[in-house]
Amino acid sequence: MAAPSGAPRAIMFQGTGSDVGKSLLVAGFCRALVRRGLTVRPFKPQNMSNNAAVTADGGEIGRAQALQARACGVRPSVHMNPVLLKPQSDIGSQIVVRGQVVGTARAADYQSLKRGLLGTVLESFGRLKDEADIVVVEGAGSPAEVNLRAGDIANMGFATAAGVPVVLVGDIDRGGVIASVVGTHALIPDEERRLVKGFLINKFRGDVRLFDEGLRIMERHTGWASYGVVPWLAEASLLPAEDAVALDRLRGRAGGTLRIAVPMLSRIANFDDFDPLAQEPAVSLTMVRPGQPLPADADLVILPGTKATIADLAFLRAQGWDIDLLAHWRRGGRILGICGGYQMLGRIVADPEGIEGPPGEAPGLGLLAVETVLKGPKVLEEATATETSTGETVAGYEMHMGRTEGEDRIRPVLRLAAGGTDGARSADGRVAGCYLHGLFAADGFRSAFLAGLGAAGGGASYEATVESALDRIAERLEQHADIDAMLAAAR
CATH class of the missing domain: 3.40.50.300 (P-loop containing nucleotide triphosphate hydrolases)
Structure with missing residues (x-):
């Protein structure tokens, strides 16, 4: 026409x-x-x-x-x-x-x-x-x-x-x-x-x-x-969803051998990060509802982004997920935090300017030796990077208030193409976090990441699937x- x-x-x-x-x-x-x-x-x-x-x-x-x-x-x-x-x-x-x-x-x-x-x-x-x-x-x-x-x-x-x-x-x-x-x-x-x-x-x-x-x-x-x-x-x-009412559709394929659990925080944000994982044949993805425990047989727990880190830290603790997460870690399980989830994994999240609510601070989960201060300006950037454990290229975006620093930053998750690094990794490599949203959309990284967890990647190209x-x-x-x-x- x-x-x-x-x-x-x-x-x-x-x-x-x-x-x-x-x-x-x-x-x-x-x-x-x-x-x-x-x-x-x-x-x-x-x-x-x-x-x-x-x-x-x-x-x-x-x-x-x-x-x-x-x-x-x-x-x-x-x-x-x-x-x-x-x-x-x-x-x-x-x-x-x-x-x-x-x-x-x-x-x-x-x-x-x-x-x-x-x-x-x-x-x-x-x-x-x-x-x-x-x-x-x-x-x-x-x-x-x-x-x-x-x-x-x-x-x-x-x-x-x-x-x-x-x-x-x-x-x-x-x-x-x-x-x-x-x-x-x-x-x-x-x-x-x-x-x-x-x-x-x-x-x-x-x-x-x-x-x-x-x-x-x-x-x-x-x-x-x-x-x-x-x-x-x-x-x-097969398409990214915007509304939280669509979270129920995020389920890994039946028979997936790799169990990944994501707690549904009260202010969960940018949860389409997990769409590419849900489409992998080897993955069984569980979006854990409030009031339910994190599954004891999970291989990986991912803490997602959130619009209110301190409030959702309190929400996470109210569900008992902090106890479940520590038990998962003691059993040898792996943990990944993205954006707000990364901030939660550190020792402290401070909000001296009252960006998310009344000024104050909250103890983090203490699984990464980092501390976060919520302050402006807000970071809104597209980014390309190399993931350090696999050497694979990833692309996505950062969208967050706050700066995170600490000893575990010497082991970054990403080396940014524009210069600098993003994220932190524990000395044993089992706990990691970064600010980059969208990294699982990179087929090469996703496949290598799943292989590192003992599962075969190899689902269809995510970008081609969306198109x-x-x-x-x-x-x-x-x-x-x-x-x-x-x-x-x-x-």
Whole structure:
């Protein structure tokens, strides 16, 4: 399909609720349009996630937008997700604007602060429109949350300000999809109803003909067009996930001989670090839920990244995981910490400036002879390095507050291509930690790392797997969704 003439177009995917599959559909839709020959950019005005990616322009955005940028064949930019909220507690979040931390706010306070961010959001959207044939926008939550409509920049507040037509996505797998679509129509005002051009039903299992009458009912009650019924996309399990609700899918293959356990911290971040391990035939990966012990037969325990190191140290101890981890270490087990998990493995984590909460410090787990001081500026860097125990090249990104120093730094985990080192390793080599996210995506390192633990690597190339999954999802959308009609609705 030739690139469109005239003004750049845009279309927005909003959902009847959270986790209806908007992020995946946007990624698939972007890839489908790229395959048709269009220049495409993804955009999400406001996101809330602790799974973030470092951008080429030196900031951070939600990982879903990084995946969507990949689907478009471009590097991620801070303009693709100009407002990112990173929860630090049950009631408050760190606020990231165009990739940089600008402060923290309680949820109630943010409702008033966000009114002033619409101009920034629209400017970023305008920049993307200037470089693309079409911008594919993802909403957040649901436009039916009318109690939060005042000052909204994530759904209809943005759509009305930017004049962007909307596709409403409903999740049939959770049930009640007819009521959720019709209920959304009933709750939003006429101006917003007119922006919705149609609906798309997602995650269908079974014979789609059985839902024909359901589609007619929704069309009759709303006046909106049906853009199709998308089946359950098994390929989603091969793509990086952004939301913690997807953590249950991280399971190693049945019969995997190498047991790897990852405790699910309360503020777990960047957990897609473990996707490549979950796809290895030799690995059985267990995401350990709160209240459950770390498995006694684990060969390796990985402490993941976290948005709040000191708070999650307390959370880890409250679960008894510190006791389990020390028992695992005394049995000869191996331990790896990534980012916040690396900080936890040291002797002390200090927060003198109150970056994560009230100023103070907490004793670490004492398994590495290092100490961490949480202080700015925040490190946001892409990096390439050589892993010291295998000699293999790895690539990823650093995203953290704080500096870590101590005796075990003389045995670094990584030698950075740009100069310097990252991480620390215990004298016996069984405990290690580093700041680099994404190192397991390197096929050569992953294979050598698993071989060092007594297991054969050799799963498919991770990067090739992600690319293939995006292509297959695009093909499924071409088969089951009316992409031509959605393109016609875009303007």
